[in-house]
Structures are given as structure tokens and as C-alpha cells.
Amino acid sequence: MLEVGPASEAPGLRADAARNRARLLEAAARLITEHGVAGVTMEAVAAAANVGKGTVFRRFGDRTGLLMALLDHSARQLQADFLCGPPPLGPGSPPLERLRAFGVAVLYRTMEQLDLQLAAQPEPTRRFVHPASGSLRMHVTMLLRQIVPNADCDLLAHTLLASLDPALIHHLTRQCDMPMERLESGWLDLVARVTGTEPLR
Amino acid sequence: MLEVGPASEAPGLRADAARNRARLLEAAARLITEHGVAGVTMEAVAAAANVGKGTVFRRFGDRTGLLMALLDHSARQLQADFLCGPPPLGPGSPPLERLRAFGVAVLYRTMEQLDLQLAAQPEPTRRFVHPASGSLRMHVTMLLRQIVPNADCDLLAHTLLASLDPALIHHLTRQCDMPMERLESGWLDLVARVTGTEPLR
Numbered sequence: 583m584l585e586v587g588p589a590s591e592a593p594g595l596r597a598d599a600a601r602n603r604a605r606l607l608e609a610a611a612r613l614i615t616e617h618g619v620a621g622v623t624m625e626a627v628a629a630a631a632n633v634g635k636g637t638v639f640r641r642f643g644d645r646t647g648l649l650m651a652l653l654d655h656s657a658r659q660l661q662a663d664f665l666c667g668p669p670p671l672g673p674g675s676p677p678l679e680r681l682r683a684f685g686v687a688v689l690y691r692t693m694e695q696l697d698l699q700l701a702a703q704p705e706p707t708r709r710f711v712h713p714a715s716g717s718l719r720m721h722v723t724m725l726l727r728q729i730v731p732n733a734d735c736d737l738l739a740h741t742l743l744a745s746l747d748p749a750l751i752h753h754l755t756r757q758c759d760m761p762m763e764r765l766e767s768g769w770l771d772l773v774a775r776v777t778g779t780e781p782l783r
Numbered sequence: 784m785l786e787v788g789p790a791s792e793a794p795g796l797r798a799d800a801a802r803n804r805a806r807l808l809e810a811a812a813r814l815i816t817e818h819g820v821a822g823v824t825m826e827a828v829a830a831a832a833n834v835g836k837g838t839v840f841r842r843f844g845d846r847t848g849l850l851m852a853l854l855d856h857s858a859r860q861l862q863a864d865f866l867c868g869p870p871p872l873g874p875g876s877p878p879l880e881r882l883r884a885f886g887v888a889v890l891y892r893t894m895e896q897l898d899l900q901l902a903a904q905p906e907p908t909r910r911f912v913h914p915a916s917g918s919l920r921m922h923v924t925m926l927l928r929q930i931v932p933n934a935d936c937d938l939l940a941h942t943l944l945a946s947l948d949p950a951l952i953h954h955l956t957r958q959c960d961m962p963m964e965r966l967e968s969g970w971l972d973l974v975a976r977v978t979g980t981e982p983l984r
Contacts (some may be wrong), residue, residue, distance in 0.1 A: 674894075700908060703907045704899045706904045706949065706953065707901060707950065707953055709954070710950070710954035712960060733972070734965070734968070734972060736959075737946075737955075737966075738976075740945040740946065740955070741942065741973055744945035744946055744951060745938075745942040745945055746862045748907065749907035749911070750911065750941060750945060753908075753912070754941070765938075768938035768946075771934070771938075772939070773975055775939075775979065776977070777976075
């Protein structure tokens, strides 16, 4: 995870510079999807976004800066999706449906950026104090309070999010060869059990 | 966690040497309980076990070797307790009671050695392939198969164990100031929800 909180994304950038930045990050995200993290070089991003290499260096400093900006961008995107995007992830759906959609969205986002998220994992004593993980936890806690108001929703939110830990997803998919469909069903089943609601079939 | 599997504890040691080793490890464990990890020095262990410092060095090599042996010893102890110790942790109690007792035992053991376990956490891609974590998971999966035979017990075992992750326990107790009683209730509540059984009051 990143060291930059959700509110700090380049607030002073002019509109065209911000668009430029977003375009570079989208190009980098496409490269990751197609070729993995190894495919993201400053040169490849410049070529994919059709700008000079110098522009990429000026914007992100180096490859690590670019990768961190990419994770940050994607964390904000997810946050925007669950805070104000369309249902079922965003507002408008019942909290149970939002919770189901949340886990599925996190699972697939994590799979897309697995190497990057693993490389960026902070040391154990800082894993849970990161702003991005705090924002996911607040959201899950808020949904749980609406579904199971009498439960210890703080602790349950931690447990639900622990089942979406990138290191665990890495283990299950790459070391145990579980297909994503099984992890997705596992999330829906876990939500049903934890909330005492009917499982989705 | 350690790199040494449960079956490899000094198999060729003569009985008196094994007793000697156990005595040193028990002295080290007492020092941790009383003074934290910082209180464990080769000198302090030698003094507490009433042997010469040379004996401690010969047995463990250095302080890291001693601390690793201590974690290994404690992991084996826990394993012996749940495989063949007295109920409710060991055989003889119904699987649901054993599962409840298991989490409580892991919680308190982790708290006793929190700094040590955090320092010994492997990098993210190796966190779940460690022999000690494999043995805990096999046990929880085996109990779940008896309680909820139709569930995806492998995935549920991962989720239950993720809620007992040392890094999470560290965060909840030291960064969120939650008392251990709350974590213990949280475990019992989680077991009830996941297994669809009545919560223990």
C-alpha cells in the first residue's frame, strides 16, 4: 500500500496537467494488465501514452514513483467507486449487496495488481495504519453497522478485510492454484455467514 | 515464524541434553513474559537457568538462534496441546469447543510473544507456506469439516486464522488499545457466525 492519503492527490495541478497525469497512469495500468509489473518501464509508459520519456520522468521521478502513483490512483478509484459510484458498489443498493460487491471488486483489483501490492506491503507493525486500508475498513464497518447493528462491527470488518489480504490472495491463487471464482464464492459465503443472511446462489 | 518444521526438533539429542535445552527455553520464555524480548540475552538466560553462559552459546549459537528456537519450541508446544493435550483444546471435546479453545489459546500465546512473532514474520509471499502455519490451518480445517461439512472449509480456515494474525493482534491491542477480552469475545463470536452455531455467552 501507499504512503499517500486519499486527499493528497496533486491538489494544485492544473486541469490539463491532471489529465496528462491520469493518461500516463492509465497507460501504465494497461501495461500491467498486459505484461505484468515487469512490463512497466518509463519508456513503455511514454510510448503507450504517446508522450516523450522526459514527461514521464518529470511527472513521477522514477519507476518506483510511477508504481506508487499507480497504486495510489487505483486506491482512489476504488474509493470513489464505493463512495459515490453506481450501485451495487456505490450508494443506492442495500448495504448487504454493497458489501458483497465490495469484496468482489477488491478481489479482482488485487489480482490485477498483485505483484505491485505485494511489493508495496509495509512491515507488519504498519500494515493496518495505512490511510488506504483505513478507508476500506471504515466503509466495511459502516455497511456492517447497517446489516448487523448489534455485532462488534469493528472486529468483523477487520476479519472480512483480512480475508482479502493481497498476501493471502497470492497464496490461494498462485500457491494453491485456486481459481478466482472460488475466492469470489468464498467471499459471498463469508459475508452470508458473518451477517447471518441467506447465501447468494 | 520459523523455518524449522515440527518434526525436526533435535531428533538425535540424548535425553539429558534435550532436558537441558528445554530448561533453557523455559527460562527464556519466562524472561520474555517478565521483561519482553529485550530482556532475553544469552547472559540472562544462562543466569535464569543456572548454567554457564558457554552452555547457552553452544546450544543456540547466538541470540537470534535462541529466539528462533524459542518460537519453534512454543509452536510445537501449541501443536502438542491441540493434537494430544487435555480438552477442550485437545481431543475429547466436541469440535466446536475445540475450535473456540484453539483461537483463545493462539490469541494469548501470540500476545505473550508478540514482538518476537512480528520480528519473525516472513515476507508476504512466504507468510502462508510456513510449516507452522500449515499445521494450524490443517487443524482448523479438520475441525471445521466436522462442524460445517458442506462449507468451503479450506477458505473458512484461512479466514479464521487471518483474524489471529500477529500483525492484526498487534494493531488491535497496541494501536487501537483493545483489551484482550474483546479479542477473545470477537473470536468466539466469529466462530459462532462462521459455523452458524449459537454464540457462547
